Amino acid sequence: MRAVLPACKEQGIKIITNMGAANPHAAAKEVVAIARELNIGVLKVGIVSGDDVLPQLLSGDFSVMETGEPISSIEHDIISANAYLGSDPIVEALSLGVDVVITGRVSDPALFLAPLMYEFGWSSSDWKKLGQGILAGHLLECAAQVTGGYFADPGYRDVPDLENLGFPIAEVSENGEIVITKVDGSGGYVNTATCSAQLLYEIEDPSQYLQPDVVADFSQVTFTEIAKDRVKAENASGSSRPELIKVTIGKRDGFIGDGQISYAGLGALARGQLALDVLQKRIKSSGIEFLEIRYELIGVNAIHGESLSYGHDPYEVRVRVAARSKAQKDVELLVNEVEAMYLNGPSGGGGATKSIREVISAQSVLIPRHLIKTSVSIVEL
Amino acid sequence: MLLREIAHSRTGDKGNRSTISVIVYDIKDFSRIEASVTTERVKMLYKDLVKGEVERFVIPQLGALNFVLHDALGGGVTKSLALDAHGKSLSSAILSLEIE
Numbered sequence: 001m002r003a004v005l006p007a008c009k010e011q012g013i014k015i016i017t018n019m020g021a022a023n024p025h026a027a028a029k030e031v032v033a034i035a036r037e038l039n040i041g042v043l044k045v046g047i048v049s050g051d052d053v054l055p056q057l058l059s060g061d062f063s064v065m066e067t068g069e070p071i072s073s074i075e076h077d078i079i080s081a082n083a084y085l086g087s088d089p090i091v092e093a094l095s096l097g098v099d100v101v102i103t104g105r106v107s108d109p110a111l112f113l114a115p116l117m118y119e120f121g122w123s124s125s126d127w128k129k130l131g132q133g134i135l136a137g138h139l140l141e142c143a144a145q146v147t148g149g150y151f152a153d154p155g156y157r158d159v160p161d162l163e164n165l166g167f168p169i170a171e172v173s174e175n176g177e178i179v180i181t182k183v184d185g186s187g188g189y190v191n192t193a194t195c196s197a198q199l200l201y202e203i204e205d206p207s208q209y210l211q212p213d214v215v216a217d218f219s220q221v222t223f224t225e226i227a228k229d230r231v232k233a234e235n236a237s238g239s240s241r242p243e244l245i246k247v248t249i250g251k252r253d254g255f256i257g258d259g260q261i262s263y264a265g266l267g268a269l270a271r272g273q274l275a276l277d278v279l280q281k282r283i284k285s286s287g288i289e290f291l292e293i294r295y296e297l298i299g300v301n302a303i304h305g306e307s308l309s310y311g312h313d314p315y316e317v318r319v320r321v322a323a324r325s326k327a328q329k330d331v332e333l334l335v336n337e338v339e340a341m342y343l344n345g346p347s348g349g350g351g352a353t354k355s356i357r358e359v360i361s362a363q364s365v366l367i368p369r370h371l372i373k374t375s376v377s378i379v380e381l
Numbered sequence: 382m383l384l385r386e387i388a389h390s391r392t393g394d395k396g397n398r399s400t401i402s403v404i405v406y407d408i409k410d411f412s413r414i415e416a417s418v419t420t421e422r423v424k425m426l427y428k429d430l431v432k433g434e435v436e437r438f439v440i441p442q443l444g445a446l447n448f449v450l451h452d453a454l455g456g457g458v459t460k461s462l463a464l465d466a467h468g469k470s471l472s473s474a475i476l477s478l479e480i481e
Binding site: 066150151153156157192193196197198199200201202203204205206207219220221222223253256258292293294296298302303304305307308320322323324359360361362363364 | 385389391393394395396397398400402404406426427428429430436438440442443444445447449455456457458459460462463464465470471474
């Protein structure tokens with residue numbers, strides 16, 4: 001906010017953000033405080049609320065999508081429930097003449113669709129245009145992932161000036177035409193390959209991209225390079241918005257402990273493997289039954305697992321043991337065992353680290369749209 | 382020839398599912414990958430990393446295949462023990478597939 005607020009205010013550019021996260025009201029206060037500090041003068045901030053649906057969830061009869069468990073059976077562990085809001089409340093905030101819109105949970109593309117609907121007066125049932133608007137939003141929502149970020153592979157895809165990547169811009173016209181481009185003079189590039197990679201990013205069936213505003217259809221989308229770093233995106237469409245809205249619930253789900261230590265030089269792999277063997281025996285003798293545990297060597301098999309990994313002995317390896325348990329003391333024991341590889345393990349281990357975190361696992365629930373009551377409030381400087 | 386020579390790939394995550402796109406650089410290579418990068422081969426490639434089924438969506442005008450790998454992320458990014466809990470690096474493995 002510090003980086004963009006002065007320039008945006010000066011140019012009359014509105015800021016729409018979901019940085020309100022779990023508490024958009026507190027975020028709005030913070031924005032006003034920053035504006036005051038930066039001598040912005042006058043600022044009107046719109047707050048979108050209503051994504052927090054914990055009370056509705058707990059008083060209804062719903063189940064977790066992934067497991068089928070009824071909410072009533074896990075309600076004591078649920079700490080949050082946030083529905084993916086769509087464009088409507090953001091459009092409402094814009095119509096109140098705010099400079100900044102702050103939301104909690106909204107679908108990412110809605111952050112981009114809303115100003116299009118507001119500016120062009122698109123109807124909330126013009127499915128074809130909403131489909132194109134969602135396309136623009138989806139291409140922009142991961143920032144530089146469409147301008148050459150997360151794309152470079154030396155010798156195959158050499159992205160120019162990666163250190164100076166430009167953020168994307170969508171030029172959208174009233175009839176829904178889209179051109180994706182980026183800031184002049186910035187690094188990276190925009191071409192059909194970067195656009196296609198971003199189009200399919202985190203999409204499952206491209207003909208049914210479920211959004212709170214529309215079921216977007218990307219299956220016929222085409223990209224055309226009309227000039228350097230300018231790509232036309234066409235042929236998205238859509239059909240009526242879903243009646244059920246996705247809610248992400250946060251659930252207390254035990255603790256994860258993660259202990260690591262490195263071995264380097266001659267025999268590094270053998271010593272790392274010996275450390276894992278010793279740890280496995282010691283942890284077994286503790287009698288603790290972890291919900292899940294993994295023993296691995298970073299640099300050898302930690303990322304793709306034993307069955308996919310191959311290659312030569314590395315110069316250095318890093319032992320990693322990670323486990324999950326309902327009880328914090330269990331994972332404390334685990335990470336301390338890894339640290340004990342210093343004095344009580346193979347020779348030459350170094351750089352041991354240990355970390356413990358409480359797990360708040362995310363799961364999904366579908367609830368009927370009519371249970372979600374959004375509202376917009378305003379704070380001003 | 383390795384798939385890496387003619388295509389690029391990006392991985393995303395949705396809960397406990399991994400989505401992996403495979404996109405050819407040159408549209409005339411598309412029929413080769415469409416014929417050869419099948420759900421069966423993808424399932425075999427990832428072995429025990431993917432516990433559920435593999436679905437494939439075909440987007441011919443973009444020269445793209447989009448795979449959805451079910452039960453592939455250790456319960457999802459928030460509770461997975463994996464170092465790469467999002468499974469972001471899975472895309473690099475698919476590019477090692479041998480193409481006719």
